[in-house]
Amino acid sequence: MDSWRIGDHLSATYAADDDCRDLMVGFVRRGVAAGHRVVVLLDTYSFELARALTAAVPDAAIGQFTALRFGAGFGGPGADGTPFGVADLVAGLTALYEQALAAGYDALCVAGEMVWAQRAGFTAADLLAYEAQVNRSVGVGRAAALCAYDRRRFGADLLTRIGVLHPGPLLRFTLGGWGAHLRLSGELDASNAGALPAILSLVAGADSVVLLDASDLAFVDAAGAATIVRFAASRPARPTVVRCAGSVRQVLRLVGADSVPSLVLRDQNSGV
Template identity: 60%
Template structure:
């Protein structure tokens, strides 16, 4: 990234995608991510391609004050691997291990970044990437974790980049899972840039054998596709209620796509007003 370019800010609870078309641009994006991550004393883990040894050294040098074990830079084939028919699940399991080890080591929060060219070496097809990016939304539903996936526009075609970008919720949309029964909270905006991530997010509570509370009180906007996805989610659970707490504007969008035709979908005003 050349001098004068703005490096985005990174936050916990986000699953963000970004693209680059130059080596220095990639380096600066990752450097900004690493520096942001180590400042509050959280663990930062970066997944790189096998030939990124120089970049690995640059990232370590960018965080000279990192404590021992705080910054982990892993190269494909030596620090981590994923191959064969189960490569998507292998990587998801690997992320779970990274998270659990960080918490076991006393870190309360974790930043995870990936320079996604490693997936080409691992044999990921476009469908594998979309499956991975959709499934990993569950991992980033934990507000103690923040994530960044970097895609090289010289190596991935526009269709693939568009598909994987849509599978990322952040930075416009944030979500958390927890609370009583199955409680999913959405905040921010749902539009064409991230609606593709919504099915995988809703999928985290699809199998709940209880009422699902979808707290959209802080959802500022959703488009028709997102509204259809929420109504369709409720319709797919005919024996369990889905309660959506939302603003008047979100309620109107849901009503326009048939919310009143789903008996198990209950719309409630947001706490503190409509």
């Protein structure tokens, strides 16, 4: 877990506790070494993992690294017995992010040992909703996320559906700029194309022109290009401007870009 950077939303699976520890240690060490605030969310009974992670970063500044266990630092039913849900988790992550920036850190790195989600009673739909929301959180802010899933505890079909909601490390995206501005970089292929609808949904409701800046997208396959074309077609009253290289523009045209009036293709070096 040495190739990630801020802006990544990563997924990893493991089938042995040692593998989980190694994944987490690599992520935590890299985040601390870069000077970021690092938080790990662990299962209730992950005492040994919490100790191993703390020992792995002895040089972390006070307050820079925190290991939280479900029900003993984060999560758990409310005072009135209300179950801990996706909205509660997202609110908690938002608070951690704001606290990190307020404390002077340039970014927040969060890793989750996702067994805790079963302890919280999350359904498959809850997990998918959570992962889609993390895409928004990572894309909007200065953050990175790693979700580690135990193959012994989560079914293969669910893990496949969860995996495609994680665009990193090949595909990266950021939100910002004027109006609704979504920037894509890296490669869009079969390994991550399933994450694209969730990413595009971040700007789908914009009451303005959407600029999809794919200038730094080195490759797009037909499935990814078709998703972009369908997105533009779903907003017929408002233009979607795609700024991209000639190779990406060619694939978009092959899957029907020219038949969608609201889709405007621009050269990667052009203005809006």
